[in-house]
Amino acid sequence: MAVRETDHSGNRISGEETRTARRRAVGAGSPLGLRANRIEAECRAKGLRLTGQRRLIAQVLSEALDHPDAFDLHRRVAMLAPHVSLATVYRTMKRFEREGIVKRLEFRGGHARYETAAKRHHDHLIDLETGQVVEFRNAEIERLQEAVARELGYRLVGHRLELYGVPVPAKERSEEDL
Amino acid sequence: MAVRETDHSGNRISGEETRTARRRAVGAGSPLGLRANRIEAECRAKGLRLTGQRRLIAQVLSEALDHPDAFDLHRRVAMLAPHVSLATVYRTMKRFEREGIVKRLEFRGGHARYETAAKRHHDHLIDLETGQVVEFRNAEIERLQEAVARELGYRLVGHRLELYGVPVPAKERSEEDL
DNA sequence: ATAGGTGCAAAACCTTTGCTGCAGC
DNA sequence: GCTGCAGCAAAGGTTTTGCACCTAT
Numbered sequence: 001m002a003v004r005e006t007d008h009s010g011n012r013i014s015g016e017e018t019r020t021a022r023r024r025a026v027g028a029g030s031p032l033g034l035r036a037n038r039i040e041a042e043c044r045a046k047g048l049r050l051t052g053q054r055r056l057i058a059q060v061l062s063e064a065l066d067h068p069d070a071f072d073l074h075r076r077v078a079m080l081a082p083h084v085s086l087a088t089v090y091r092t093m094k095r096f097e098r099e100g101i102v103k104r105l106e107f108r109g110g111h112a113r114y115e116t117a118a119k120r121h122h123d124h125l126i127d128l129e130t131g132q133v134v135e136f137r138n139a140e141i142e143r144l145q146e147a148v149a150r151e152l153g154y155r156l157v158g159h160r161l162e163l164y165g166v167p168v169p170a171k172e173r174s175e176e177d178l
Numbered sequence: 179m180a181v182r183e184t185d186h187s188g189n190r191i192s193g194e195e196t197r198t199a200r201r202r203a204v205g206a207g208s209p210l211g212l213r214a215n216r217i218e219a220e221c222r223a224k225g226l227r228l229t230g231q232r233r234l235i236a237q238v239l240s241e242a243l244d245h246p247d248a249f250d251l252h253r254r255v256a257m258l259a260p261h262v263s264l265a266t267v268y269r270t271m272k273r274f275e276r277e278g279i280v281k282r283l284e285f286r287g288g289h290a291r292y293e294t295a296a297k298r299h300h301d302h303l304i305d306l307e308t309g310q311v312v313e314f315r316n317a318e319i320e321r322l323q324e325a326v327a328r329e330l331g332y333r334l335v336g337h338r339l340e341l342y343g344v345p346v347p348a349k350e351r352s353e354e355d356l
Numbered sequence: 357a358t359a360g361g362t363g364c365a366a367a368a369c370c371t372t373t374g375c376t377g378c379a380g381c
Numbered sequence: 382g383c384t385g386c387a388g389c390a391a392a393g394g395t396t397t398t399g400c401a402c403c404t405a406t
Contacts, residue, residue, distance in 0.1 A: 136326055272371095
């Protein structure tokens, strides 16, 4: 899954391919045989019917290294089973989201993208040059969000935090005169 | 403008009407005579033509206590000048956004909403029960965002932070056993 | 058997755009 | 008068939905 947990500070969780253009391919290591995955287990646990389409969509999303949108998912699924419709992808994502199996993301640009909900909570930094999305965690920010909501008289039930940045070339990183 | 800067901690900036349903009306204190406003001044400063439509849209947005979407703006403007088209509202918002005169917001639910850019930077807390949007500032969160981006090798050029909360009844606020 | 899922195509929804005429500067 | 802006309607892209058929349980 290429989940790099490398940063010494514990902020960086993962990187991924770009998403700017619609040019990704299905992960090469995905034979037609359906492997069990966490999403299938969750379907069973929540009483969702385990249809062939759902199995495929679950597998494709489980194996995704990026944050695909419905169109991406459909394209990848269609490589395994061409008859699956885009409507089914949308319906499945909606259902999965309602069951807490996937998370719907809405970065700038309008259309929704999805990720499995099983991972630990994290937020996203979007590389504006490549479209790459980097996941990160920051406990202090989380704490402050709770505090802000409480001060305003609310109980925090959700949040959305996205950072948009441009990469700093390595040579500039030491000079702090930016 | 009902910008309440009340909270002792400095977090709360303003409150507004609900937006869940499309049932707002134009601010009652807006006679047909066009008052000068900051947006008009900015138009002049940036060489934008000051058409009647832009004047109206600028006025309506200046006087808005909430964060209206294009449809809202159009409805409010149409009460003053029924011939103004929705396309003009969209084009004007796009142009104003490009000039840094307005900010485009995209909360959950898809469609864009707008606010004047002249205010100091702030983020938003959305009341999930009423749809009310509360603006707040938190310098510490801002600092941490910068730090996270830097650690990941990026220069932060923008961010989006939205908190979603449900109001805590006053009587419960003292009990911290939530 | 039956409730629920799927495919297809059409609609809904928000937003943009082509074109023609008009108005601000 | 030129250029940019407006109105209208049509197209754009994403997501949802009506309906008939199918299938997992």
